[in-house]
Amino acid sequence: MGTIARLSSARHQFTWGMVLAYLTLLVGALIVLYPFVYMIMNSVKPGREILHSPTSLPSEITFSGYVGVFQRLNIGLLFRNSLILAISITILNTGLSALAAYALAKIPFPGRDRIFGFMLVTIMIPGILFLIPTYVMMFNLGWVGQFRSLIIPSAVSVFNIFLLRQFMRGIPDELVEAARLDGGHEALIFARIILPMARPALATVAILNFMGSWNDFFGPLLYLNTPDKWTLQIGLLQFTSAVPGENAQEIWAATTMITLPLVIVYFFMQDQFTKAFANVSFK
């Protein structure tokens, strides 16, 4: 931004091109929002109206779908399981990734750059390569059907180390050096100086972790194969594929309930969601 006045008036003056730009963006926004509106609208509609007039506004508002998901889908258990996974992964991964990022950003040790280079190479290896052998390993360990099969492998990740390292490199070296001269222990410097200063980046990484785990389907499908361990995503698919036309109210109530927590957090912390993607490149 910060353009001179003459340019900014040229950039923003009324033209048909500008009208077209606004129109395109507005139509785009409507297309993006419509599925959300459709979902929420149908979640409060009486069952027969969902089938016969899915696109019209509800004639009356009913919350029987929301009541139904507790009775017929056991959504409380699904929420609990999804939360156990998402919270454990978020705490472990954010903490351990930050620890590694601090070492890579601020502690000079022999081989550091080589290790970081190797980490970056591992990002490029497609995950499919690990799918089958990891399953065989988990099966032999007896971890299949247990939360730890998803939590432990996600306890630290290179992409998050990378994001946090970028941010921590921006913290002045003098702060860290001064603490070291005062005899501060590396673990204390990490906890007292680095973590508080890296809070915005930590929030971004925590959100990415939470969203990734909350929305994950493939992992729980592979490893959590008993109904008492099902997550929201698995439960929803089982529920929607049961009988077509059946449970319509509950399906829309459930999709709304699964999506809304993230949307609400997003409205309060939008920058933290989008910042992770703002300055990416391979350079």
Next chain:
Amino acid sequence: MRRTYWGYIFILPWVLLYAAFGLYPFVLSFYLTFFDYSFVAPQNRAFVGFGNWAQGLLDPLFWRSLFNIIYNQTIFIFLKNGLGLLTAALVFRVRHGGGFFRTVFFMPVLTSTIVLTTIFGYLASPTGPIQSLLVNLGLLSEPVFWTFSTWLPMPVLAIMNSWKWFGISFVILLAGLYSIDPQTYEAAAIDGASGWQQFRFISLPQLGSQIFFLLVIDVINGLQMFTEVFAMFGVSGGANHQALTPVLYIYDNAFSRANIGYASTLGLLLALVIALLTVLQFRFGKEE
């Protein structure tokens, strides 16, 4: 001395976890390809040499799945990044409402794939609002049962996924546009360059590294599509495998047919295809 020591300790969790869940499976995946192996009867493991590799290279369903995913991703990558570029360029240009559009365009990224396939399954069904609108506009003569068609599932899924993912391209490209020195536009405007010319000759070349990043990541992620087709078409990708993707086929071999050695081989073959495309992109992208 002691400081160095802590550096190693702090990266130790990653080293241990990567050794256990990265390097070990990596080696194991090669080992498994030489065996006929199943969970049901692990004691009947038989050495088959390169048998799984030969079978994979000659398997018409694996090639079908590769064709399907490349067909899908060609449309998806153009559409998703094209929409991201268009919306970023427009939001960069307009004076009002930038914050609103930014909030809205990123929202689909929050939806889970299962929620996405549930909503979209209804919206795109023959009686759903999208097809009714197209019929009313005269663009469709009658509603289409697209999930049963041979050619329609992949483009329709590409459109659905573009709705969900274009917000990532939008955010990355918009940040790229704001990082361009405003004086470049200033000079161009004084020289009488139109809005389109400024976009074509200033914005687009400067977005090179962002576009390159998006294309590389899209190829790596996109070729591994699973959840969408699993949820909408089932484990065989539809009656005629019209929506079979490589990862779906690998899943089917491993978990429905208990054929672990073969599934592992197909996983390696797919990883090789992705690696090849990534190497080509880097070679081609560096010239740009």
